Amino acid sequence: MWSNLPLFPPAASKMAHQVDYLYFFLVGTTAFFTILIVAMVCFFAWRYRRKKNPVATQIEGSMALEMTWTLIPTAIAMFIFAWGAALYFAETRPPRNAMEVYAVGKQWMWKFQHQEGQREINVLHVPVDRDVRMIMTSQDVIHSFFVPAFRIKADVLPGRYTSTWFHATVPGTYHLFCSQYCGTQHSGMVGEVVVMEPAAYQQWAASGSDGSLASEGEKAFMQYGCSMCHRADYQGRGPNLVGLFGKPVLLDDGRTVIADESYLRESIIYPGAKIASGFKNIMPNFQGQISEEELISLVAYIKGLGTGQSNPPATMAEPTAVYPVGPQPEKSQATPSGK
Amino acid sequence: MATAVQPVEQTNYLNADYGIKSWLLTTDHKRIAMLYLISISVFFWIGGLFAMLVRLELLTPAGDLMQADTYNKAFTMHGITMVFFFLIPSVPAVLGNFLVPLMIGAKDLAFPRINLLSWYIYVVAGCLWLYTIITGGVDTGWTFYTPLSTAFSNTHVITGALSVFIAGFSSIFTGLNFIVTIHRMRAPGMTWQRLPLFLWSNYAAAVIMVLGTPVLAITLLLVALERAFNIGVFNPALGGDPLLFQHLFWFYSHPAVYIMILPGMGVVSEIVACFSRKRVFGYNAVALASIGIAVLGFLVWAHHMFVAGISLYAALVFSLLSFFVAIPSAIKVFNWTATMYKGSIRFDTPMLYALGFIGLFTIGGLTGLFLACLGVDVHVHDTYFIIAHFHYIMVGGMVMAYMGGLHFWWPKISGKLYPEAWAKLSAMFVFFGFNLTFFPQFVLGYMGMPRRYQSYPPEFQVLNVLSTAGASVLAVGYVLPMIYFLWSLRYGQNAPPNPWNAAGLEWKAASPPPTFNFDVTPVVTWEAYNYDELDKPQEVPIAR
Numbered sequence: 001m002w003s004n005l006p007l008f009p010p011a012a013s014k015m016a017h018q019v020d021y022l023y024f025f026l027v028g029t030t031a032f033f034t035i036l037i038v039a040m041v042c043f044f045a046w047r048y049r050r051k052k053n054p055v056a057t058q059i060e061g062s063m064a065l066e067m068t069w070t071l072i073p074t075a076i077a078m079f080i081f082a083w084g085a086a087l088y089f090a091e092t093r094p095p096r097n098a099m100e101v102y103a104v105g106k107q108w109m110w111k112f113q114h115q116e117g118q119r120e121i122n123v124l125h126v127p128v129d130r131d132v133r134m135i136m137t138s139q140d141v142i143h144s145f146f147v148p149a150f151r152i153k154a155d156v157l158p159g160r161y162t163s164t165w166f167h168a169t170v171p172g173t174y175h176l177f178c179s180q181y182c183g184t185q186h187s188g189m190v191g192e193v194v195v196m197e198p199a200a201y202q203q204w205a206a207s208g209s210d211g212s213l214a215s216e217g218e219k220a221f222m223q224y225g226c227s228m229c230h231r232a233d234y235q236g237r238g239p240n241l242v243g244l245f246g247k248p249v250l251l252d253d254g255r256t257v258i259a260d261e262s263y264l265r266e267s268i269i270y271p272g273a274k275i276a277s278g279f280k281n282i283m284p285n286f287q288g289q290i291s292e293e294e295l296i297s298l299v300a301y302i303k304g305l306g307t308g309q310s311n312p313p314a315t316m317a318e319p320t321a322v323y324p325v326g327p328q329p330e331k332s333q334a335t336p337s338g339k
Numbered sequence: 340m341a342t343a344v345q346p347v348e349q350t351n352y353l354n355a356d357y358g359i360k361s362w363l364l365t366t367d368h369k370r371i372a373m374l375y376l377i378s379i380s381v382f383f384w385i386g387g388l389f390a391m392l393v394r395l396e397l398l399t400p401a402g403d404l405m406q407a408d409t410y411n412k413a414f415t416m417h418g419i420t421m422v423f424f425f426l427i428p429s430v431p432a433v434l435g436n437f438l439v440p441l442m443i444g445a446k447d448l449a450f451p452r453i454n455l456l457s458w459y460i461y462v463v464a465g466c467l468w469l470y471t472i473i474t475g476g477v478d479t480g481w482t483f484y485t486p487l488s489t490a491f492s493n494t495h496v497i498t499g500a501l502s503v504f505i506a507g508f509s510s511i512f513t514g515l516n517f518i519v520t521i522h523r524m525r526a527p528g529m530t531w532q533r534l535p536l537f538l539w540s541n542y543a544a545a546v547i548m549v550l551g552t553p554v555l556a557i558t559l560l561l562v563a564l565e566r567a568f569n570i571g572v573f574n575p576a577l578g579g580d581p582l583l584f585q586h587l588f589w590f591y592s593h594p595a596v597y598i599m600i601l602p603g604m605g606v607v608s609e610i611v612a613c614f615s616r617k618r619v620f621g622y623n624a625v626a627l628a629s630i631g632i633a634v635l636g637f638l639v640w641a642h643h644m645f646v647a648g649i650s651l652y653a654a655l656v657f658s659l660l661s662f663f664v665a666i667p668s669a670i671k672v673f674n675w676t677a678t679m680y681k682g683s684i685r686f687d688t689p690m691l692y693a694l695g696f697i698g699l700f701t702i703g704g705l706t707g708l709f710l711a712c713l714g715v716d717v718h719v720h721d722t723y724f725i726i727a728h729f730h731y732i733m734v735g736g737m738v739m740a741y742m743g744g745l746h747f748w749w750p751k752i753s754g755k756l757y758p759e760a761w762a763k764l765s766a767m768f769v770f771f772g773f774n775l776t777f778f779p780q781f782v783l784g785y786m787g788m789p790r791r792y793q794s795y796p797p798e799f800q801v802l803n804v805l806s807t808a809g810a811s812v813l814a815v816g817y818v819l820p821m822i823y824f825l826w827s828l829r830y831g832q833n834a835p836p837n838p839w840n841a842a843g844l845e846w847k848a849a850s851p852p853p854t855f856n857f858d859v860t861p862v863v864t865w866e867a868y869n870y871d872e873l874d875k876p877q878e879v880p881i882a883r
Contacts, residue, residue, distance in 0.1 A: 009786045019718050026715060034705065041679065045686070048679065048680070048683060049683075053684075056617045056683040058617060058618055059617070059618075060620075061674075065677065066674070069673040077666065084714040084716075087713065088655075142647075149787075152717060155647045158575045160648070177792075179721040181411075181482075181790070183411075183492065184407050186411070
């Protein structure tokens, strides 16, 4: 066991090195101040020991010194804050056009769903040199998606989507941990992230899946009767969903929200939470009626509507030129979301 | 042992009255402090036992020593016992209770009966907690995160949460008592500027106890209500919000860190001044830093939630404020170090603990910057890095200070001297055992080992073995003092009123002090830490 004692995790993503540089800076700062304090304590302890220095010299304090050791640490702290904050922005805001993978955490496993339709448990295959955005939810307690080799982590909450992203740089197999304590088998909720060469990944993604995630969503969309009301011709009792994703939606209380994954999810589970302006609160509540996996496929399907990735259902006509969710509201002129 | 002629035994708080009733119905702050000392020591050993179970399980990568549920209960009960039943009451309820009136020249605390009540509440809470442990325990982690605690755990969450809820009232009462006592009952001449720093820091901690604890109480009550009656507050399946729980929980539990560390800082100020024979360097800055920590400490709670799904901008604000709270702590460390400059330093056991505190608290504080720093926290959050960090503060800082304080004031408390050689030996055990236990955990954390893992990948084993080895050394360091303190009660030499020739009114009372502390209310005409005056009459240097 001594022959194999790694003291540092592998660095396999773009972000990993960025985090390591800041970490080294912090380790250096910590070492410097710790050694400074310990050296001063030891030197004073030896130099002014009672035998050598029987009578103490009283000193009240020193404004100059105290200002020095207040202001210098403050300046260093502000520098670390700014650096850490810049990194955090990069860590938490996924780049546009990232490939998306959905994850559902449950006691005690990870389930992943790929756009191409692949599903896997506790193993996540991703291509190297690609931005990958994880869209995650839990079907029971809070979990946390943690890949040490990528230096990323994000809690996975029941009842909402959270996300994180990474850009793997080195093919290989890396630990995936659940890092938020989640009950009995918490330490068994582990898995692997397999980073593959793009060609190998393509081959893997194409094999053995029967239809894409969006096509599964389409089936669910029909099966649950969503298409009865959510028509594309503005004649439905519910808003037209074609091209909806990522756009601002005017609500009947005057607020505007961006139609992101969390909004779509919430509007399926609790339709009454946010009513689109001009519509009635008539949609049935799907809470407890639909699994997180089906929800994900529905969300993926709705996201693809109007982008050419999903087929509008039969009742949906061709989308019209300008996007409004319903009877034309005044200021919901479509602008690409800047989220 | 003592061959010298015993002086005529004077009446003191220990022999003023006899019998169990005289203890259980006492309103003497010193006796209540002793009741607390005994009861928190019991919980320290219980909490320590659970820690040993955890460390033993982690010797091997596989979860082979106990069931997963047992392991989860072990770390949960280690955490709850240590935080709520040992660390929070430790310095305030034992040393604070004993010393606050003595240090300001008062006969007792402002509300002696409430003081006794606070101990009884603590005992009720402790008994409920023991009942929880005996009937099967809790497995939610000491943080009681929802919805795990309210909807998924099959253990005794309600009694566990209620015991913490009840214990909170005892700390509210202690805090209230300290605030009123320090405001209203200072001896003539004992101005705020002359207050020993131990009182400044206990005052700051008392403010947090009074303002913060009710929030925890409400939060845990809501957990119990949601669990018992399915009212939806935190569980999203019932329309609640799990992050609301985390906000409320950390609104108390982060300041609670300062309830634990501030009184310890006070102890260190007293000890460093005494054994350097100097006034604390920058007294005003150190006193104000305590208040600064208490205030800023309320504004940083969400740094426990940087990866929990809070908004980007909330995270920015809390990160910035977390860096600010580090500054007063840094000021204190520099001031203690500067206090030693041109001092006349002796290395008795209390000073060894205080020096250990300075070193370990420095590491604990600086590693806190890693966690305040957003970019790095994302990686180290919920790993062993954070375990190492807060043990450096709680054990390396607070427990070191508590042990240092117990040794420093033991002659005053018991009227007996403890055996110095054994005490120095045990201080060494504590220092080296502590570092061996917790330093490897920093490395483990950055490698990515998550906290609360019963089984782990094999490459983490060597560091875990080191840590467990250190824990056994640390245990020896804690067992020794318990033995020689008890031994000294019977066989120790009688202590003079002021064995360290220390400044402070508590040393002007007899050892042990009489029930009402001072026959005549003292009038204070000197600054705190007037070591120049104390050392002046003796022209001959104290040789040792």
